[in-house]
Amino acid sequence: MALTARDIALQLVAQLKVLDPSISAEIGTPERLLIDVVAQKIADSTIDLDALAGSLNIDSKVGLNLDKFLSIFNFGRKSAVAATGFVTFSRSQPALTDIRIPAGQQVVAPTSTADIWFRTTFDVTIRAGESSVTAPIQAVVPGVAGNVAAQAITEYIGGVGFDSVTNDAPTSGGVDQETDDQYKVRFKNTVFRNVSGTTDQYLALAIATPNSTKANVIGPISRYREYIQVPALDDRTSNDGNGSPNEYTTALSTIPFSKHIYDNVPYFVSNGKIGPEVYFYRQDTDFVLNTDPDDKNRGDAYRDFEESQLEGYDEDRDPTSLATRFRPNVTFKNVLDPAEDPSVQGVRPGDVVLFEHSYMSSASRNDYHRNITNAVDVFVDGGNATLADCVIPIPSPLNTFTSTPTHPYYTENYRRVGEADHRPLFGNIFTPLFFQPVVAIPDGIKVNNVWYFKDVHYWLVEDVSELAGTVRARNGIEWDKYLPGMASGDDEGDPTSWSGPVITLNTGSVAVEKYSYDKNIYDLQAAIDAAKQTTTDVLAHKAKTLYFKLDITVMYTHGASVADTNQEIRNAVQTFFEGQYFGTTIQLSDLLQVIHNVPGVDNVRWSRDVDPVIGANINGSPRRTLLMDRIALGKSGETEQLQWYFVGDADGGSVTVARADTGATATLQYNVSSGSLQSALRTLTNDGSLTVSGNGVPEDPWVISYGSTGARPTLYVKSNDLTGGPFAYAGDFFLRDDELPSLPDGTVDGDTVPGLTIRARAQNTWGF
Numbered sequence: 001m002a003l004t005a006r007d008i009a010l011q012l013v014a015q016l017k018v019l020d021p022s023i024s025a026e027i028g029t030p031e032r033l034l035i036d037v038v039a040q041k042i043a044d045s046t047i048d049l050d051a052l053a054g055s056l057n058i059d060s061k062v063g064l065n066l067d068k069f070l071s072i073f074n075f076g077r078k079s080a081v082a083a084t085g086f087v088t089f090s091r092s093q094p095a096l097t098d099i100r101i102p103a104g105q106q107v108v109a110p111t112s113t114a115d116i117w118f119r120t121t122f123d124v125t126i127r128a129g130e131s132s133v134t135a136p137i138q139a140v141v142p143g144v145a146g147n148v149a150a151q152a153i154t155e156y157i158g159g160v161g162f163d164s165v166t167n168d169a170p171t172s173g174g175v176d177q178e179t180d181d182q183y184k185v186r187f188k189n190t191v192f193r194n195v196s197g198t199t200d201q202y203l204a205l206a207i208a209t210p211n212s213t214k215a216n217v218i219g220p221i222s223r224y225r226e227y228i229q230v231p232a233l234d235d236r237t238s239n240d241g242n243g244s245p246n247e248y249t250t251a252l253s254t255i256p257f258s259k260h261i262y263d264n265v266p267y268f269v270s271n272g273k274i275g276p277e278v279y280f281y282r283q284d285t286d287f288v289l290n291t292d293p294d295d296k297n298r299g300d301a302y303r304d305f306e307e308s309q310l311e312g313y314d315e316d317r318d319p320t321s322l323a324t325r326f327r328p329n330v331t332f333k334n335v336l337d338p339a340e341d342p343s344v345q346g347v348r349p350g351d352v353v354l355f356e357h358s359y360m361s362s363a364s365r366n367d368y369h370r371n372i373t374n375a376v377d378v379f380v381d382g383g384n385a386t387l388a389d390c391v392i393p394i395p396s397p398l399n400t401f402t403s404t405p406t407h408p409y410y411t412e413n414y415r416r417v418g419e420a421d422h423r424p425l426f427g428n429i430f431t432p433l434f435f436q437p438v439v440a441i442p443d444g445i446k447v448n449n450v451w452y453f454k455d456v457h458y459w460l461v462e463d464v465s466e467l468a469g470t471v472r473a474r475n476g477i478e479w480d481k482y483l484p485g486m487a488s489g490d491d492e493g494d495p496t497s498w499s500g501p502v503i504t505l506n507t508g509s510v511a512v513e514k515y516s517y518d519k520n521i522y523d524l525q526a527a528i529d530a531a532k533q534t535t536t537d538v539l540a541h542k543a544k545t546l547y548f549k550l551d552i553t554v555m556y557t558h559g560a561s562v563a564d565t566n567q568e569i570r571n572a573v574q575t576f577f578e579g580q581y582f583g584t585t586i587q588l589s590d591l592l593q594v595i596h597n598v599p600g601v602d603n604v605r606w607s608r609d610v611d612p613v614i615g616a617n618i619n620g621s622p623r624r625t626l627l628m629d630r631i632a633l634g635k636s637g638e639t640e641q642l643q644w645y646f647v648g649d650a651d652g653g654s655v656t657v658a659r660a661d662t663g664a665t666a667t668l669q670y671n672v673s674s675g676s677l678q679s680a681l682r683t684l685t686n687d688g689s690l691t692v693s694g695n696g697v698p699e700d701p702w703v704i705s706y707g708s709t710g711a712r713p714t715l716y717v718k719s720n721d722l723t724g725g726p727f728a729y730a731g732d733f734f735l736r737d738d739e740l741p742s743l744p745d746g747t748v749d750g751d752t753v754p755g756l757t758i759r760a761r762a763q764n765t766w767g768f
Contacts, residue, residue, distance in 0.1 A: 003046055009039035058187065062180050070187055077183050083139040083146030083174030086387050086514060087118070087153055089162040090132040099126040099161035101135060107165050108155040109148045115155075116148055117141070118171070126161060134389075134513060137167075139174055146174035169387055169514060175210055202378050202538065205527045211520040212380040214543070216582035218737050220366040220373040221265060224255050225356040227272060230332055232349045235299040242302040248332040248349065249290070249299020253357075257583065257736040258326040260360035260368040261291045267357035269330065279345055281332075286347060288331045289357065296329050330355060363738035365466045365539070376538040378528065379582060379738045383542065386519035388435045392510050394447075395429040395479045395503050402426070403699060408474070412698070416478070417460045418618040421647035423698050424461050424478045425629050429504065432476035435517040437462070437469050437542055441477060442514050448507065450485035450500035457483055457503065469518075469542030471525045477512070479503050482632045496635040496711050518542055543582070546735065547616045547744045549751070552595060553759040555603040562760065565600030570743060570753045572598050577741040586741060587732045588612065607759050615648075615727030619746035620754055623727040624648025625720050626655045626668070631703070634712045642715075645694075645701035646670065651724035658718035659684060670722055677702060685712065719749070 012035050013025045025032050061069050067077055087107055091099075101124050109116040117140040124135040137153075139146030153167040178186070186208060199217045206215030228250045235243025243249055267289055269281045281287050290296045297305070336346040347353065360368055365375040401411045401424040409430050416422040417439070424430070433441075441460045445452045452458060457480050463473040485500030486492060500506075524540040532538040550573065556562055576594045580586065588606070591613075595604045606612035615623040626646055634640025650670045657680075658665045666680040678692035681704060689707020696702045706712055735741060743755030752758040 003043060005036065005040040005043040008042050009035050012039060058184055066180055066183065070183070073187075075187055078175070078178040078186075080142035080177040081173060081175040082142040083118075083144075083148075083171040084121075084386075085118075085137055085167055085169065085171030086134050087120075087137050087165050087167045088132050088134045089124070089126065089156075089159075090164045090166075091126065091162045092131070094129050094131045095126045095161070097128050101125070101133065101159065101161065105135070105159050106140075106157040107137060107153050108157065109152040109167075110155055114145075116145055116152075118146070118153065137171070139171070142174065143176045144174045147172055169516075172384065172386060173519070201531060202376065202528065205531060206378050206380050206524060206540070209380070209382075209520055209524045209527070211382040211384045212524070214381045214581060214740070216379045216543075216737060218361045218364045218377045218379070220360060220364065220368075220375070221262065221358050222361045222364075222737070223356060224253075224258070224359055225354065226254055227352050228253070228330060228355045230335065230347055230349055230351045230353065231300050234335070235302075235331075241299045243298035243331070246333075246335065247299070248335050249301065250330050250332075251300040251304055252296065252324055252327045252329050253355070254734070255327055255359060256734040257362045258359040259362045259364075261326055261328050262358040262360070263289055263291050265358040268355070270354045270356075272352060272354035281347060281353070286332065286334055288333065289328055290331060291328045293325065295331075296324075296327075299329070299331065301329050326359065328357065361737045363736055365537070374536055376532075376536055377541055377738070378524070378538065379541045379543045380520070380524065381543050381740055382520055383439065383518045384520040384523075385439055385516040386435075387514050387516055389511070389513045390434045390515070392431050392433070392512060394506055394508065394510060395431050395477075395481075397429060397481065397504055399430050400481075401428050401430060401478070413463060413465045414461045414474075414478075415464050417462050417475075419621075420615075420617055421623055421698075422627055424459070425480075425631065425643060426701075427481065427631075429479040429481050430461070430476060431479065431510075432474045433512065433515060433517075435522065436471050436475055437473045437521060438475035438515060438517050440516040441512065445510060445512060447485070447503070447510050450487050450506060452485050452503060456480075456495070457485065467539075469521065469544070470539050471522055472539065495633060541738065544736075544739045545618075545742050546739050547618055547620075547742055547755070548577075548586075548729075549614050549616045549620065549622070549744065549755050549757070550591065551607040551612055551614075551757045551759075552592075553605050553607045553761050554595070554601055555761055557600055557602045560600030565598065566753050566756070566758050568598050568600065569595050569758065570756055573756070574743050577743065580735065580741055582735065582740065583737045584735050585732055586735065588729075607757070610730060611723060611728040613729040613733070615729075616744050616755070618744055620744040620748045620751055622648070622720055622722070624650045624722045624725045626657070626717050628715065628717065634706060634710055637709055639709050640706045640712045642704040643701045644704060645696050645698050647698065648722065648727050649725040650722035653722040653724075655717050655722060656719040657684065657715055660714040660716060662713070665718060672696070674702060684715075 016023050016025060023031065025035060058066070058069065070076070089101055101120065103120050103123050105120045107118050109118070118137040119140060120135045121138050122136055124133045126133045148167070148171050150168060150170050151166055153165060156165045199219070202217045203215050206212055231248045231250060233241070233248070234245055235241035235247045235249050236245045241249065267283070269287050271279055332347050334346065336344065336348045338348050338350070360366055363379070364377055366373050399409060401409050401414070403426060404410060405412070411423040411426065414424050416424065438460065441454060443454045445458070459478045460475070461478045462468065462475045467473050481502060481504055483495065484498045484502055485506070486498045487500035490498045490500070521540050521542050528538045528540055556565060572594050573591065576591070592604055592606070595601060617623060625648060626644060629643045631641035631643050632638065652670060654667050654669045656665050656667050664684055666684040668677060668680060674692050674694065674696065677696070678690065681692065682688055682690050685706070687707050691705050691707070692702050694700050694702040745754055747754050750757055
């Protein structure tokens with residue numbers, strides 16, 4: 001607040017009396033008149049300075065004043081956006097002639113407060129012989145109010161030739177006009193991040209998209225920082241460290257997402273402090289960075305590997321293995337004696353130091369050895385599912401999934417959506433869709449009055465190559481080439497009776513209506529393309545979501561609702577996961593702390609030390625399991641064939657397979673052989689001629705062929721007791737540069753709530 005002339009005059013008088021106590025400076029004296037004149041001028045200048053400072057303070061501006069100020073920087077407020085979607089106009093009887101529904105037809109979503117009005121944006125026609133047609137719509141009034149749920153639009157104004165209307169999918173894309181606070185934040189985040197080709201620019205563009213709250217930019221070089229500890233013994237002491245005396249080599253770096261280590265880019269080791277207390281150790285004098293497998297195989301890394309061999313071979317601990325090839329370690333030289341003067345700067349046995357180096361991320365499309373270093377990958381969370389239609393030709397047998405790595409339809413480059421390890425079936429047919437990345441497809445597709453059904457005749461598969469989640473992805477439909485379609489009059493519940501042609505033998509074209517793609521990625525890519533440098537290949541990706549399941553034991557507080565507390569535990573863990581960032585470390589102690597803080601939880605612990613957290617699919621199924629597909633359906637004159645394989649690289653345990661009709665079971669060990677599987681299935685199915693070929697891995701699955709024709713009972717995994725593997729976590733674990741965590745949406749047998757198995761215990765009963 002500006003000082004008044006009187007305040008300034010009093011300060012001047014007080015200062016003068018310090019210098020000369022005899023001065024009067026009373027009002028009316030000559031000296032006071034001079035003081036008052038000077039004070040007034042100072043006060044006027046202070047007011048001008050405050051006004052000038054206020055005029056440049058963006059936080060003090062609102063409304064039109066804010067708009068005018070930011071227009072100086074050619075920066076405008078985002079206007080409201082109208083929601084869009086699709087409605088289906090229907091009539092009770094097929095039309096006798098073509099019925100045109102013109103653009104501008106009004107439809108309404110009635111609500112308890114105010115009706116939400118929409119209008120069609122294109123002419124559509126109900127063709128003669130048909131009873132419905134789908135039309136695109138847009139909200140009359142822009143804003144989030146236009147984002148209505150599925151089936152909310154039920155009324156129409158005027159219009160002839162139809163008697164009902166509805167929206168099978170929610171409308172989306174409606175955005176309110178940017179508020180002052182949002183406008184200011186976007187300005188601060190973006191206005192000075194406009195240097196083309198910088199990380200800040202790409203981050204700003206990513207965060208500026210309305211459906212993204214997190215972003216990560218990965219170029220050819222990334223930095224990794226971690227604390228490492230100097231061993232207590234040198235490399236030649238105790239158990240032979242395979243190194244030199246008086247050198248101390250740390251165990252391998254914990255970096256889990258590197259595909260190249262740069263030893264020609266500066267790397268640092270410091271004492272880990274900040275400010276004036278920090279000091280750095282000297283490269284090649286105090287420490288050496290080891291990146292070559294032979295150099296790394298010493299000290300703690302060597303000792304740990306030797307010990308792991310005694311306990312059972314573990315490839316991840318082998319410094320020469322693929323799993324650890326891009327994880328460096330550090331050899332410390334000139335290590336001081338612990339008893340030496342602590343004022344002497346130097347590293348000592350047992351010290352915790354900070355290590356920082358550069359790497360090429362495994363999430364990057366760059367390739368150091370092929371001299372590809374101009375790719376930039378921008379990963380974002382969120383999404384904006386938007387409906388689209390397309391017409392594709394009848395699937396061709398030429399476009400089949402194959403085991404050839406160089407083929408565009410190599411099965412390892414694709415997964416069924418929601419199932420991170422479920423490959424398409426060898427020999428099934430693939431059709432990519434137009435807008436990418438596709439996130440959902442319709443439940444049924446009708447071709448020439450023959451129905452084909454999702455998860456029966458076809459599946460949505462996603463590209464999991466380096467183009468995953470981008471506008472260049474090849475997401476699309478996997479078609480079963482053997483199962484006939486359901487023709488008019490067929491029994492929907494009995495696929496063996498379906499008489500329609502298989503999809504490859506149908507004629508004409510296939511209309512895929514109301515499939516969804518992520519428009520958030522589409523819009524971000526357009527913004528990036530407009531701002532990137534000419535020689536840079538920048539690509540926006542939808543972040544990968546990893547799903548985790550927790551097995552915990554809880555003591556509840558007296559009087560707490562168990563069901564409500566369990567749900568709050570899930571909410572708390574999910575909120576914790578949503579707060580994590582790309583490439584972070586998930587610490588098991590943090591998870592327990594989050595759960596312990598939930599009202600109603602008195603105590604919590606992991607239910608078991610082995611695999612307290614496991615990886616899962618979106619539906620809650622563990623990623624280490626037996627996957628079962630049907631190649632051909634058994635029916636009159638045709639033999640049934642199945643394809644099975646294990647995923648998740650379990651190192652112990654078993655799965656139990658059951659018959660759906662009788663409940664009979666067979667237990668299969670994680671390492672069951674083809675011969676043992678054949679014997680077990682012959683007994684389970686009562687088919688002594690059943691044969692099994694293959695090795696039970698995704699690249700060479702078991703092919704199970706029944707010995708005779710006819711319908712066969714459904715087989716399914718009844719229980720899953722597999723253990724170990726890369727998707728089992730007994731300690732802290734990492735997210736990669738393109739990954740974010742979540743709990744699954746669905747549950748399987750044994751789950752208390754989605755993503756958690758919660759076991760109740762009373763006080764002092766942990767051991768029971």
